[in-house]
Amino acid sequence: MKLYDTPLAPNPRRVRWLMAEKGIEDIEVVSLNLMEGQHKTPDYLRKAGLANVPMLELDDGTCITESVAICRYLESRYPEPNLFGRSPEETAVIEMWMRRGEMLVSLPFMNMVRHSHPAMAALESQSPEMAERSLKGGLGGLKVLDRRLADHEWLAADRLTIADIVTFSGLDFGRMVKFKPPEDLPNVVRWADAMRERPAAQAGMPKRAA
Template structure:
């Protein structure tokens, strides 16, 4: 298998983090340079269908894009530790919080960075209004998370799950523009620190944005 990856983007980071939690080390990683358009070459598009990264290419030639779809496939191939749910109820709760985290937190902050960081102008027709809307919506989403984390160590279960990985990867991307969660969101702050302390966090983006 081959994983087509790029270092800074949050969606590929989800997969790298997921693989690190499971200690998956037998998949070849192919790094693409998005700034040079390597995800838009005819060869890549012929496999992926869209200029999307990450992509997992299976040994039989099947190609899977969409980070959560890739993680679901890897969960079936590498079931331990479980990150998607052990029972129908737990699986549904994890799915719920994954979607909430993605829609309320991850996507807004990703939009904030994409529409405000100077380096992203090469990939995006930037809009300050979209950036500010992402920031405002993301903070609202963090307030939802803070209420949940007041009496839960992790977002969706008694352990880290795909819900935490998806949510945190988007939120942590906001460090590209030096965003920090409001100080009064103490439960979010505790959770963020716990996520950053995990060994798998090293599979994420560099500490400093590119010049």
């Protein structure tokens, strides 16, 4: 199997994070330079259908895009530790918080960075108004999260799940424009610190200088 990704980007980071939590080391990682358009070559587009990373290419030639679809596939191949739920009830609640986290937090913060970071101008037709609206929306989403995290250590279950990974990967992309979760949302701050402290948080990030 081959995973096509790029360092720093939040969607591929979800897959790299899940791989690190599960100790998956037998997938070749092919790093593409988006700024050089390596995800827009005819060969890549033919396989992926869209100029996006991540993409997982299986040994039989099947190509899977969409970070959560890739994560779900890897969960069935490498079931432990469980990140998608062990019972119908748990699976549904994890799905619920994953979708809320994606729509209310992850997407707004990713859009905020895409529309405001100078380097992203290579990939996005930027609009300051869109950046501002995304930040406002994302902050509203963080309030929802803060209420949930007031009496839950993790978003969806009594352990880290894909809901935490999907939500945090978008939120943490905000660091590109120096965004930090506001101190008046103490439960989000505590949860974000716990996420950042996990060894898997380094997966998909540029290597630190020794």
